[in-house]
Amino acid sequence: MISNPAIILVDVQNDFFSGPLKIERITNVIEPLKRLVVAARKNHVPVIYAVDAHYPQDVEVVRQWGNHAIKGTKGAEVIPELQPDITSDFVVEKRTYSGFYETGLDPLLRSLYKGDGVKTVILGGLHTQLCVRHTAADAFFRGYRIIIVKDGVEAFSAADQEQGLKYLEYVYDAKIMTANEVIREIVG
Ligand code: ZN
Numbered sequence: 001m002i003s004n005p006a007i008i009l010v011d012v013q014n015d016f017f018s019g020p021l022k023i024e025r026i027t028n029v030i031e032p033l034k035r036l037v038v039a040a041r042k043n044h045v046p047v048i049y050a051v052d053a054h055y056p057q058d059v060e061v062v063r064q065w066g067n068h069a070i071k072g073t074k075g076a077e078v079i080p081e082l083q084p085d086i087t088s089d090f091v092v093e094k095r096t097y098s099g100f101y102e103t104g105l106d107p108l109l110r111s112l113y114k115g116d117g118v119k120t121v122i123l124g125g126l127h128t129q130l131c132v133r134h135t136a137a138d139a140f141f142r143g144y145r146i147i148i149v150k151d152g153v154e155a156f157s158a159a160d161q162e163q164g165l166k167y168l169e170y171v172y173d174a175k176i177m178t179a180n181e182v183i184r185e186i187v188g
Contacts, residue, residue, distance in 0.1 A: 001185065002120045002145075002147065002182075002185050002186060003120055004113045004118050004120060005046075005118065005121075005147075005185075006045065006046040006109060006112065006121055007040045007045060007047045007048065007122045007124065008048045008049075008050050008099060008121050008123050008124070008125075008135065009033060009082065010050050010051070010099060010124070010126060010131045010135055011050075011127070012049065012051070012079055012082045012124075012125045013052060013077060013078055013079065014077050014078075015068045015069045015075035016068070016127075017030075017079050020066065020067065021065065023156055025154055028151065029124065029125065029126070029152050029154050030081050032149065032151040033082055033124050033152045033179065034081055034082060035180075036122075036124065036182060037082065037089075039183040039187060046088075046089075046112050047088070047090070048090045048091075048105070048109075049078060049084055049089065049090065049092065050099030050103070050105060050125075050131075051076070051091065051092070051093060051094065052068065052069035052076060052094060052095070053072075053093035053094065054067075054068065054070050054076070055070070055071060055095065058096065059096065060096050060097065071093070078091075097130055097131045097133075097135070098137065098138045099138070100135065100142070109121070118144065120144065120147060121144045121147070122147045122182055123135060123139075123147070123148050123149065123153065124152030124153055125153060126153070127156065128148075128153045128164030128165060129160050129163065129164035130155075136168050136172045140171075140172040146174040147176075147177055147182060148168050148169075148175070148176050148177070149179050150176050150178050151179055153165075
């Protein structure tokens with residue numbers, strides 16, 4: 001059993017799937033993540049979206065990536081296939097790579113499970129070596145256990161994906177599991 005889990009989906013937004021930062025292989029994550037969130041909701045495992053909501057002035061927009069996922073635009077919306085269930089899910093907006101950086105994610109996690117708090121974060125989404133990695137780092141610093149959904153994260157290339165997963169395992173003690181393996185664990 002995974003102790004007090006929460007699913008965190010990072011940057012599953014239009015601009016990364018069909019907009020300026022799109023890459024072909026990214027669509028691989030959709031089907032496994034869809035299965036995972038359906039199972040999570042059924043089993044009362046919290047589902048949290050940690051998504052970019054940029055201002056054009058944000059550091060990573062100006063200095064590194066150009067305009068993407070600008071707050072309030074179509075490109076910043078979660079992709080249709082993975083729409084949040086507004087009756088149960090949470091959406092946390094972030095302005096740089098980590099889902100924890102100056103957002104309400106940590107207090108949210110600590111408030112769940114009747115105040116006992118989330119103990120294990122299960123990370124899916126984009127990109128393995130960027131926002132997933134930074135979110136994992138911040139989760140690790142705060143003492144959370146980390147599981148990475150192997151077929152639910154993607155990167156710019158196969159090499160990035162492979163190295164990204166290795167790094168997460170080596171540096172943040174992340175457990176690398178498939179969506180099906182996670183589903184088996186959370187189905188009580
Ligand atoms: Zn961004």
